[in-house]
Amino acid sequence: MGPVTIRDVAAQAGVSVGTASRVLNGHPSTSARSRQRVDQAARSLGYQANARARSLRRSRTDTIGVLVSDITNPFFAEIAQAVEQRALASGLSTVLCNANESVEQQDRYLELLVRQRVDGIVIAPQGDGSGHLAELDRYGIPFVFVDRVIDGVDVPSVTSDNTLGLAEAVELLAGLGHRRVGYVAGPQQTSTGRQRLTAFRTAAAAASFDSHPALVFQGDFRLESGRAGAAALLSLADPPTAVIAADSLMTLGVAFACRERQVRIGSELSLIGYDDMTAFALMDPPLTVIAHDPFRMGQLAFDLISEAMAGRVVGSTVLPSSLIQRGSVGPCPEGGPE
Amino acid sequence: MGPVTIRDVAAQAGVSVGTASRVLNGHPSTSARSRQRVDQAARSLGYQANARARSLRRSRTDTIGVLVSDITNPFFAEIAQAVEQRALASGLSTVLCNANESVEQQDRYLELLVRQRVDGIVIAPQGDGSGHLAELDRYGIPFVFVDRVIDGVDVPSVTSDNTLGLAEAVELLAGLGHRRVGYVAGPQQTSTGRQRLTAFRTAAAAASFDSHPALVFQGDFRLESGRAGAAALLSLADPPTAVIAADSLMTLGVAFACRERQVRIGSELSLIGYDDMTAFALMDPPLTVIAHDPFRMGQLAFDLISEAMAGRVVGSTVLPSSLIQRGSVGPCPEGGPE
DNA sequence: CATCCTCGTGGAAACGATTCCATGTAATCG
DNA sequence: CGATTACATGGAATCGTTTCCACGAGGATG
Numbered sequence: 001m002g003p004v005t006i007r008d009v010a011a012q013a014g015v016s017v018g019t020a021s022r023v024l025n026g027h028p029s030t031s032a033r034s035r036q037r038v039d040q041a042a043r044s045l046g047y048q049a050n051a052r053a054r055s056l057r058r059s060r061t062d063t064i065g066v067l068v069s070d071i072t073n074p075f076f077a078e079i080a081q082a083v084e085q086r087a088l089a090s091g092l093s094t095v096l097c098n099a100n101e102s103v104e105q106q107d108r109y110l111e112l113l114v115r116q117r118v119d120g121i122v123i124a125p126q127g128d129g130s131g132h133l134a135e136l137d138r139y140g141i142p143f144v145f146v147d148r149v150i151d152g153v154d155v156p157s158v159t160s161d162n163t164l165g166l167a168e169a170v171e172l173l174a175g176l177g178h179r180r181v182g183y184v185a186g187p188q189q190t191s192t193g194r195q196r197l198t199a200f201r202t203a204a205a206a207a208s209f210d211s212h213p214a215l216v217f218q219g220d221f222r223l224e225s226g227r228a229g230a231a232a233l234l235s236l237a238d239p240p241t242a243v244i245a246a247d248s249l250m251t252l253g254v255a256f257a258c259r260e261r262q263v264r265i266g267s268e269l270s271l272i273g274y275d276d277m278t279a280f281a282l283m284d285p286p287l288t289v290i291a292h293d294p295f296r297m298g299q300l301a302f303d304l305i306s307e308a309m310a311g312r313v314v315g316s317t318v319l320p321s322s323l324i325q326r327g328s329v330g331p332c333p334e335g336g337p338e
Numbered sequence: 339m340g341p342v343t344i345r346d347v348a349a350q351a352g353v354s355v356g357t358a359s360r361v362l363n364g365h366p367s368t369s370a371r372s373r374q375r376v377d378q379a380a381r382s383l384g385y386q387a388n389a390r391a392r393s394l395r396r397s398r399t400d401t402i403g404v405l406v407s408d409i410t411n412p413f414f415a416e417i418a419q420a421v422e423q424r425a426l427a428s429g430l431s432t433v434l435c436n437a438n439e440s441v442e443q444q445d446r447y448l449e450l451l452v453r454q455r456v457d458g459i460v461i462a463p464q465g466d467g468s469g470h471l472a473e474l475d476r477y478g479i480p481f482v483f484v485d486r487v488i489d490g491v492d493v494p495s496v497t498s499d500n501t502l503g504l505a506e507a508v509e510l511l512a513g514l515g516h517r518r519v520g521y522v523a524g525p526q527q528t529s530t531g532r533q534r535l536t537a538f539r540t541a542a543a544a545a546s547f548d549s550h551p552a553l554v555f556q557g558d559f560r561l562e563s564g565r566a567g568a569a570a571l572l573s574l575a576d577p578p579t580a581v582i583a584a585d586s587l588m589t590l591g592v593a594f595a596c597r598e599r600q601v602r603i604g605s606e607l608s609l610i611g612y613d614d615m616t617a618f619a620l621m622d623p624p625l626t627v628i629a630h631d632p633f634r635m636g637q638l639a640f641d642l643i644s645e646a647m648a649g650r651v652v653g654s655t656v657l658p659s660s661l662i663q664r665g666s667v668g669p670c671p672e673g674g675p676e
Numbered sequence: 677c678a679t680c681c682t683c684g685t686g687g688a689a690a691c692g693a694t695t696c697c698a699t700g701t702a703a704t705c706g
Numbered sequence: 707c708g709a710t711t712a713c714a715t716g717g718a719a720t721c722g723t724t725t726c727c728a729c730g731a732g733g734a735t736g
Binding site for chain 3: 005056
């Protein structure tokens with residue numbers, strides 16, 4: 001009645017469980033006759049080995065965990081897909097978890113992955129590393145960071161450069177006469193949120209932009225905060241002539257707010273987003289973005305965790321980011337330099 | 339050295355493993371003293387129970403599988419997120435798998451889920467049910483369909499209506515004078531692909547649209563096929579004046595092709611997409627779509643699998659779909675009825 | 677005071693696989 | 707032909723947990 005076990009297979013094949021196990025795992029010490037009988041029995045019974053039982057005896061589980069911050073963010077969906085596809089090709093299964101940009105949920109999933117005794121974890125982390133990340137070391141589970149890192153936690157990572165693209169973006173705006181540029185920042189509990197804000201501030205200072213603190217709005221990488229950010233920035237007594245948003249979802253939010261307030265992007269307000277999305281090229285106007293390659297990041301992250309699981313030490317990789325100019329940036333609508 | 343086990347906890351607390359287990363699982367038959375000592379020991383050792391070992395002894399794994407067709411499709415990402423959030427709230431963990439619109443990969447993941455002995459599966463299926471779906475029955479693993487179904491497989495499902503929205507769409511186009519309407523179909527190995535095509539054909543016939551077979555292009559729910567479809571349709575000797583695409587990714591593809599060929603959407607070519615995406619409202623022009631609610635579908639799908647896992651019999655739900663008019667549909671550019 | 681519950685506990689069985697070990701048989705070699 | 711080796715096999719131990727069972731102590735009840 002219950003699930004068919006290796007015991008049933010062995011019985012039907014008329015051999016011991018030991019022999020059945022050996023045949024099913026391709027152990028060399030098996031006779032042709034046993035192989036034939038066991039394979040036949042397994043097939044006819046529809047036997048599927050219980051992976052939990054197997055991993056109990058073996059030390060490995062042949063499973064990796066992928067913990068992304070928001071699966072509905074196309075950027076992370078792409079990373080997840082890349083890792084998963086590559087894992088599948090290596091015969092590993094993937095447990096995909098979604099922290100939903102919440103530190104508590106991240107911790108909850110980390111605990112889960114530890115309890116499942118996955119062989120390795122690819123994580124786009126947030127927070128200060130105070131939570132369950134320490135458990136991973138205790139349990140000897142190797143992990144790598146992707147996209148984001150945690151300061152002070154020395155782990156291999158695949159990230160992309162967070163300064164070059166922003167510098168390019170600021171330069172572009174400066175060249176077109178913009179001096180008051182708003183910035184919708186990512187959460188400061190993420191390394192990307194922090195690094196991009198710093199990069200923006202540095203570049204903005206170099207371009208002698210207006211450094212009024214109200215020009216930086218604190219978002220959380222979700223669409224709604226982009227909308228709120230744009231609303232706040234556009235309501236300033238001295239509103240910015242251009243806005244940079246720190247990820248694609250918030251960029252979308254800014255675009256929404258502009259539409260609601262009938263602010264024409266590209267002419268009245270220049271907009272540059274971080275991360276590219278397929279639809280961005282088709283928007284009105286097409287969005288100028290700072291792009292990087294999530295699929296590649298995912299692939300490399302898998303390679304890293306794969307190496308780490310094999311016990312080899314690996315280094316980190318930083319991928320480039322670059323500006324893709326489309327139509328959402330125009331000259332500063334106010335007169336030339338006063 | 340190795341992971342800390344319940345044995346270590348028991349030893350440190352000076353009790354038997356049995357007692358330790360009872361304490362850790364909140365069994366009532368434990369003394370205050372044992373509780374205190376075991377909890378203390380567990381905490382100081384950083385004990386995390388091995389979930390694989392536990393599920394071996396118990397019959398349950400407290401895990402459900404979610405198998406979607408394409409995780410980078412926002413529609414499915416949303417479904418996955420909804421299921422996962424709800425599962426988490428119920429104390430269940432989720433294994434999220436990505437079939438990548440491939441029947442082989444779907445089968446591979448089904449096998450994996452069976453081997454992992456998940457307690458239930460939510461799946462957006464494809465194919466004819468000939469593969470590993472049968473194993474699920476054999477292993478007594480309950481499963482429910484979401485978004486798509488498989489004919490002849492009698493399983494509870496959450497789907498959305500595939501005819502009403504399309505009928506509305508066709509009506510809208512007919513009212514504006516369109517008679518030659520192209521259709522970029524989804525793969526015929528999916529129920530949604532089939533049903534939507536049928537619904538379109540029925541409505542198109544009722545509106546006496548041109549029924550030339552070349553007006554239907556066979557896509558696969560991925561962006562590239564939308565682009566190819568639009569290219570094919572626009573190259574016809576008698577190109578359509580409007581196009582309907584059967585999912586959001588293909589709609590995006592059509593929009594791309596139009597941009598490449600400098601065909602103005604809304605005036606030269608009307609476009610209606612199936613499934614809504616956040617960015618659609620911001621496109622140039624904003625896209626008119628047939629929308630439904632993936633998040634709700636995911637939530638209901640979880641409720642269904644949850645009931646099924648509890649052994650209760652449940653019925654299926656069909657959610658509505660409806661037309662959201664934005665700016666991508668205009669009057670037929672050719673003269674009135676000839 | 678004897679009896680009966682109740683309760684907490686330790687020890688052991690069980691879950692389903694893999695792997696070690698000992699054994700018997702066949703094959704090889706001197 | 708005897709001794710050694712190689713190989714296939716069955717049985718048992720093992721992985722880390724939960725749960726069953728038996729037992730002893732203590733309290734309540736007659």
